[in-house]
Amino acid sequence: MTTPENAITSAVTPARPGGNAARTLSPDFVGNTPRTLDELAAWTSRKTEAPLDPDLPIIDAHHHLFDDERGKYLAPEMLAEIASGHNIVATVFLQHKTAYLTSGPEALRPVGEVAFAADVARATAGQGVRLCEGIVGHADLTSGDDVVPALEALLEAGQGRLKGIRHGTTWDAGRAGHGRSIERRHLLSDPTFHKGFAQLSRYGLSFDAWIFHPQLASLEDLLKAFPETPVVLNHCGGILGVEPHTDRAAVFATWQQSIQTLATYPNLRVKLGGLGMLYGGHDFHLQAEPPSSLALADTWRPYIDACIDAFGPDRAMFESNFPVDKQSCGYGVLWNAFKRIAQPYTSAERAALFHDTAQAFYRLG
Secondary structure, three states, rough: OOOOOOOOOOOOOOOOOOOOOOOOOOOOOOOOOOOOHHHHHHHHOOOOOOOOOOOEEEEEEEOOEEEEEEEEEEEEHHEEEEOOOEEEEEEEEEEOOOOOOOOOOOHHOOOHHEEEEEEEHHHHHOOOEEEEEEEEEEOOOHHHHHHHHHHHHHHHOOOOEEEEEEEEOOOOOOOOOOOOOOOOHHHHHHHHHHHHHHHHHHHHEEEEEEOOOEEEHHHHHHHOOOOOOOOOHHHHHHHOOOOOOOOOOHHHHHEEEEHHHHOOOOEEEEEEOOOOHHOOOOOOHHOOOOOOOHHHHHHHHHHHHHHHHHHHHHHHEEEEOHHHHHHOEEEEEEEHHHHHHHHHOHHHHHHHHHHHHHEEEEEEE
């Protein structure tokens, strides 16, 4: 487990394999992270933009920190992104199997990640942004009632910053595949999962739902069963654009209908982002030059507008999903794209989308 002194620059994970050589990218989908962070830093540096509306307060509602075979992205790297000029006032750290404990009961190993993120928050305090002010950890909800000791340990490790749990359930029979530990398509409907999920409200915890768009109906079952538990849908609902989901118009129509149905459940919120992931089938990562915020906004606007139309600004929040979305663009350019998309909304609505909704949902100071 890290300490406050070393949390900024280290993560309790095995040393990553060497090698950051550039590689030729295939136009076929070969995974969500084909380039290392060093390669991405060189590529995204070719397109920088002055921040639009630089004083607008932003809570980055979803980012990761890790140090693995993809490269190092810890507090210094995140703070360097934030230095691009946007007014990021706070961030929410999402679980990513970072700094897990390497010994002890398997169910308690995610406690190391929450302790790591809490230490980052303490170690970076006073640097102009409240990094990891909110933390979303992982607990195995398929353990049913036995998840309680893990939840209590996570809360203690979070030092008051643990706000919710994410148990990723992405699964697709096509090229997108499934999450690293997911073997069942309809995990959200599993009775044992429901028993574990039922414990969240007892501890005042929310749930981050990470699923692909063909699975959205299973989230409706969960919302019906647990109307008292706050849930936020990650990444606009995980819109797929890789085989067999390559008919973009048909995918959009199916996805939009699901979004409109889910929005009728008042305990659900949506995160606006994750559209730079390669699962979506867009080809920005194949271009010699990174996209501008105008290009990103033109591509992403239909999805984000559909989410805002369904949920309203007071139930939607922008997220960077960095560094995962760095496969498609730079951090500052991403926020400019979001600001372009949000330009038609009122100042109060923009405040909700960029700051207030995330602050309220994650109970941030």
